[in-house]
Amino acid sequence: MKIRTLWISAVLPAVFLGTAFLGQAGAAIKKVALEEVLSIGGLDDETLFQWTGVASDAEGFIYVLDAMDYSLKKFDPHGKLVKKTGRKGQGPGEFIAPRLLDASPNFLYATDQNVAGVFVFDRELNFKRTIPCPSLVAYLKALGDDAVAVLTMGFQEPGKILVLNGEGRILSELAFADKAPGLLMDSVSFVPDGRGQLYLAYLFQDRVEKWTLDGKRLWSKKLLGVKKVEKKKISSLTLPGETCFKDIALDGRGQVFVLGGRLSKSPSRDVYVLSPGGEHLTTFTLPDTSHCLYIDRDNFLYARANDGITLKKYRILYD
Numbered sequence: 001m002k003i004r005t006l007w008i009s010a011v012l013p014a015v016f017l018g019t020a021f022l023g024q025a026g027a028a029i030k031k032v033a034l035e036e037v038l039s040i041g042g043l044d045d046e047t048l049f050q051w052t053g054v055a056s057d058a059e060g061f062i063y064v065l066d067a068m069d070y071s072l073k074k075f076d077p078h079g080k081l082v083k084k085t086g087r088k089g090q091g092p093g094e095f096i097a098p099r100l101l102d103a104s105p106n107f108l109y110a111t112d113q114n115v116a117g118v119f120v121f122d123r124e125l126n127f128k129r130t131i132p133c134p135s136l137v138a139y140l141k142a143l144g145d146d147a148v149a150v151l152t153m154g155f156q157e158p159g160k161i162l163v164l165n166g167e168g169r170i171l172s173e174l175a176f177a178d179k180a181p182g183l184l185m186d187s188v189s190f191v192p193d194g195r196g197q198l199y200l201a202y203l204f205q206d207r208v209e210k211w212t213l214d215g216k217r218l219w220s221k222k223l224l225g226v227k228k229v230e231k232k233k234i235s236s237l238t239l240p241g242e243t244c245f246k247d248i249a250l251d252g253r254g255q256v257f258v259l260g261g262r263l264s265k266s267p268s269r270d271v272y273v274l275s276p277g278g279e280h281l282t283t284f285t286l287p288d289t290s291h292c293l294y295i296d297r298d299n300f301l302y303a304r305a306n307d308g309i310t311l312k313k314y315r316i317l318y319d
Contacts, residue, residue, distance in 0.1 A: 029255070031319035032273055032284045034301065038313035040064070040079045043306060047081060048073075050308035053101030055108060056296040057123060063108055064311060065098040072098070072110060074125055085125040093119065093127030102142040109148055111137045118148055120166070132168035139189050147171065151188060159186040161198070174215060176200060189247045193254065193276070201245040201258050208245065208258055210278060219278040224263050243268075247292055251316060252299035255281065259293040288312070 041048030049068030060077035071086040100111040118131040139151035158177035187203040206226040243261025256274040264270040268289040290304035
């Protein structure tokens with residue numbers, strides 16, 4: 001595997017400021033429950049039309065990408081809309097298909113699924129610049145105010161996780177597959193732990209893995225008992241038909257939360273909780289289906305309801 005690690009010594013001290021406390025994992029848990037603390041958007045209002053990405057900051061403000069409104073929205077800690085920006089288009093700060101969102105201490109990073117780049121906004125939603133990427137971005141995590149990790153997808157080579165600086169220069173890359181396993185089969189969501197390691201959840205393979213940034217796989221787990229995802233022929237393409245896992249996040253104890261896909265017992269609702277060492281601790285079920293799982297620095301969990309019209313915020317309860 002080809003790995004470049006130029007960024008590690010320069011970037012790590014300033015990276016993951018909001019998750020630095022993850023180094024001290026708590027005692028193993030047996031049960032997880034959720035307590036709803038906030039609901040934004042509903043069937044009887046136009047606050048959200050179909051949200052796709054969510055992030056928050058240290059002051060508790062919540063930022064949401066709204067695909068049907070072609071906008072980036074900012075809500076206060078009580079769920080009141082305080083500002084929005086963006087419109088349909090291809091100009092600076094405009095969207096055709098807004099998809100992914102993450103935040104660093106001072107900036108927001110957003111993607112459009114049709115653009116090979118990352119849009120950068122400040123916390124007042126002012127558009128600052130576009131970080132160019134070698135290809136379309138399939139997943140995104142902010143690593144600080146001047147570094148972002150992206151999953152890039154190619155048809156002829158395996159997917160790679162690239163670390164880019166603010167100008168789009170590649171600081172490092174992690175090729176997590178030896179060879180291209182088939183179209184979309186190397187799609188992953190990922191989350192850094194703030195200690196030079198990454199957790200990966202595969203969308204179309206029954207695999208959750210932990211890697212070091214210098215390219216060593218520490219463990220690989222199967223949670224669903226699925227040997228192989230069935231594929232479907234669509235026009236001239238052969239594509240995977242069902243999702244194994246949709247998203248991945250870390251809680252304040254350093255435990256891994258993995259959102260299951262269509263092949264889970266409760267499709268797009270089951271969340272598998274693993275220890276940092278890969279032990280399956282427990283599984284809980286979201287009240288509604290979700291495409292996204294986000295846990296903020298205060299250990300609140302965000303997920304979807306009403307097919308994306310509603311954003312739910314929950315307190316995580318442990319037993």
